[in-house]
Amino acid sequence: MPKNVFLTGATGFVGGATLRRLVHSGFNVTVALRSGAQLVEDGVSKVYVSGFDGATSWNDSLKAVDVVIHAAARVHVMNDTEVDPLAAFRRVNVEGTLSLARQAASAGVKRFIFISSIKVNGEGTEPGIAYSPDDKPAPADPYGISKMEAEQNLRALAVETGMDVVIIRPVLVYGPGVKANFRNMMRWLEAGIPLPFGAIHNKRSLVALDNLVDLIVTCISHPAATNETFLVSDGDDLSTTRLLRKMATALGRSARLLPIPAWVLQNGAALLGRKDLSNRLCGSLQVDISKTRSLLEWSPPVSVDDALKATAQHFRESK
Template sequence: MSQSIFLTGASGFVGRAVLKRLLADGVPVVAALRGNSELAGVSVPVVRFDNLDAAHDWGDSLAGCDVVIHAAARVHVMNDTEADPMAAFRKVNVDGTLALARQAAAAGVKRFVFISSIKVNGEGTPLGRPYTADDVPAPADPYGISKMEAEQGLQQLARDCAMEVVILRPVLVYGPGVKANFLAMMRWLDKGVPLPFGSIDNRRSLVALDNLVDLIVTCTRHPAAANQTFLVSDGEDLSTTQLLRRMARALGKPARLLPIPAWVLKTGAAMLGKRSLSQRLCGSLQVDIDKTRSLLGWVPPVKVDDALSLVARQYQENK
């Protein structure tokens, strides 16, 4: 008998893909949407909320649901305009998450799958020394801190009640419809813009959207996932240079990459106040998914080049 899933953030980048997969698997889903968000071409029961905070009453919407997948969040943004970003992140990511989880437990939900972030571990790793799921958390910004505090609250709740908690910390997620820096790089490559990233010898873990979705669905039902924390990636780490070359190949375009030394880029970025951008482009952030593989028997089903081809195809169809 299929589990019934309560999915928050169902109109978001990850949430939409999770919803599509669950419906394809024949799993009954209740979708929680913020404000006037819509689900084009999908017919499922919908619960709407204006503010994801401690005061929100989920009422009877959780009744009969076996699993909550909590993908809604106040996400990390560049140049945050909030007067108190930490308070804003805590209101949604900590208070809102824990209020939902407590009400889920009271409603008899069996498992709560929380989509956290690798930012709980930190902002970067020395080359060849990846993060593991059991490392001591070291978040460096309000978003990462709020996700860590939510994790800690959920772990305590799991100790106090019968509801199981599963925590997933994804790295950078890419897939059809991806935005931000990933989309910007694809646009540059598509236009043939020469880029100064031909000599970057870092390593970054990434996760294709379909791989993340597959692990999320696995964690809704796998017995060994109960009360565990997992890191998730494609299982293949790439340098920025390698990623750009493979993105260009997926686009069918040449990669015009200039061999500028990484230290030159970092120095220039620091002078322009773009240190965090240079860290993402030149620094390493690797994760070890051995725990995910061994406990769950999980293998990323989609290869990097196949995932990049999907992104490139969608980009070219919609640009």
């Protein structure tokens, strides 16, 4: 059983939860942090770097490491101000990832777990038609392209060096501490604001933070994970309407949802220049996790209702 784990992205939403699970499970953990970053966690070794790109030198920090979990990334940015967003994503997500992986292989690391994104598959599916890990990639934005290129380089490196590479593509992750649109929806529901999402019949796969972390930890030692790509979700796809009703229940509120047809919302959003938001709220994106279930003998340990309850409790306590 591998015991020495090197983790990047430990100050992030997914990386932080992964770190807590690793420490609780008795792993010896070393985390990579940007200079000046703060991390409150007992029993963790720390390595400080100025950045995550192709020029980063990991020196001796990877010696005696069994498994690297690479969760750090330049994440998807709304209204990106970079002159060349793709180049900015490539510096961190492609060049930085490949440099870390090469140095890990040279140091004798046995397995490299890469937290990728469902955006490698694409931006949406037709209802009832789910993405699979073996579909032809179809990323539509610079972030998705950079994750796809990182995956391709890692697979080539695995062949070249013999280091195992495991790729995990999460869908939208939610859980205690979630931010952005998911947190905004909780604010709206708690405030009792009427929302025009009572007649949305899409299907979207989501993954609770605890379920994603459980899969990451499973992939640390599972022999069947070697050089495989996995999709991950809760296994319970929801429409936006159903999600809001469940979320309201978790918050102890009644969902005030107006039955506005999806096409009306989509046309209105297009006129306002928010087509991207309407696609997330009204469009479908489903994933097939049958490979993850069968190959790893894994099932999501936390139900949607329990995960939403924990998310809502944290939201109320942190206000």
